[in-house]
Amino acid sequence: MALLISESMWGPLLTRAVHLGCADITPVGSELLPRVRHGRWDRRLLKDATPHKELAAGCTFEEDSDPNLCDFTQGEEDDFDWLLFRTYSSPSSSFDLLKGSYMLVNSSQHAAGHRAQLLLQTLSENDTHCVQFSYFLYSRDGHSPGALRAYVRVNGGPLGNPVWNMSGSHGKQWHQVELAVSTFWPNEYQVLIEATVSRERQGYIAVDDIMVLNYPCYKAPHFSRLGDEEINAGQNATFQCVAAGKASEAEKFLLERHNGDILTMASVKHLSHRRFVVSFQLDSVQRSHQDLYRCVTQSLRGSGVSNFAELVVKVPPSPIAPPQLLRAGSTYLIIQLNTNSILGDGPIIRKEIEYRASQSPWSEVHGVNMVAYKLWHLDPDTEYHISVLLTRPGEGGTGPPGPPLVSRTKCA
Incomplete structure (x- = not known):
């Protein structure tokens, strides 16, 4: 009232x-x-x-x-x-x-x-x-x-x-209390x-006595800009949080996901007496881990907060359709790779053909830089399974083999 x-x-x-x-x-x-x-x-x-x-x-x-x-x-x-x-x-x-x-x-x-x-x-x-x-x-x-x-x-x-x-x-x-906010x-x-x-x-x-100051905090560490990370699914992602200040002023080091999840496992490396880097590793990341992440230090006297950086998770590519047979001989098969449609993410930086005889546990892989490719030195009247492998940039960028073409060489 x-x-x-x-x-x-x-x-x-x-x-x-x-x-x-x-x-x-x-x-x-x-x-x-x-x-x-x-x-x-x-x-x-x-x-x-x-x-x-x-x-x-x-x-x-x-x-x-x-x-x-x-x-x-x-x-x-x-x-x-x-x-x-x-x-x-x-x-x-x-x-x-x-x-x-x-x-x-x-x-x-x-x-x-x-x-x-x-x-x-x-x-x-x-x-x-x-x-x-x-x-x-x-x-x-x-x-x-x-x-x-x-x-x-x-x-x-x-x-x-x-x-x-x-x-x-x-x-x-x-x-x-001090809050070191990097903007x-x-x-x-x-x-x-x-x-x-x-x-x-x-x-x-x-x-x-609330103050917003245009200079670093006396105690709480300040983070440098945290950069985005792009990783292929199944690999380990690492965020490296570089900070100015003394690591001893922080009691906790956290990696906070935008959805509120917290990762506490961190390693700290001292670069100098007033500079250190905190590393957080996310194991075997999948597309579901793609999100924004930031670094946080915490103590009773205050905290440091970095910007949010994006973890981008790419799925290694795989062809949707099998390769097509163009011609068959007694010792060769000429195929078309048929890689216009893929599952996963590009860009494609390498194409390979993986093939093996149906009754053999061993397979061979050949790099391909053309739309069509000729497999030589095959055995006559033998059935072969032929698949295409695609690779995008980054470690672990090779996707699973696409659906196979099953074809037979002619009789000698």
Whole structure:
């Protein structure tokens, strides 16, 4: 229910609410707080930021933040909204809360499992970004107030798995997180911060001092561009994720598929003291493995996220029809390869004929560079099975033999 409040009573708060685009006023405990649907990032240098570096964007949620330079959006697919909390306007607020201005979730006021999301502005240029924010997860009795997760969504697609997550009660203090996001045009990347209420429904979840920086993170490793991989079905595919930073700062290395599947088996090779490569191998890939994949590092202090690269799986080709017999002699057969229609993928870089006598376990393979081919030195009055083999580029590019032509040489 919307409330009308006079400016004389709530002057500073109401003025700030108008700047931020409040939808209504929502009670939290005994105090009234603005329910902010949209806001804008404060580009000022925030605390803990390196003085000579420039912010791409940031938000302190303080009263004196420039309302014209700060941009965030409440989620539309969640269950409730984050609340802008300010201790100066809430003198009767809980002693469990820290002083200051920040975005807050009071777990006791929402159902277990319900979620609130904050969407940062999209990033699209070729650049290295470090998204920093402070978080607060606290319950006086030690119960978990819920979970705080960060996602990096690409081109408005599915959220996938969280690139960073934290749950439990972690003391009445702020903790800082870094997200190293590698962005590559023309794709758009968006960081989403989500709070989920725990079953205990006790305590508070808060975020503050959100910064989007135009330089690498101090701790979290940054990935270089991850390239697409093309592989023939049945072969092993390898993604090599090159990162700048220290591998020791990462506790987990993950390869995330666009559908949410996770591969955790990785090998790490150090290229220098500030550069390393993480390799993930997918064994005996099939067409069903074709998808987008990205590299992720995770630790309590933050995460690194690469771009999505495509795994393209090609099926080695095979002729649909058998070769055709053009002429037969006592010691030869002239055949036409008949490879206009194939199963699988091209391009065709090599054609071969595989043939054997019907009663023989041994076969021979001849390379062919013409439409028709003459098989010499055959035995008279003997039946032969003749098939065509096709090969496309890459290891394992030779497909299975096509259907055979069964033909007999003439009598001598």
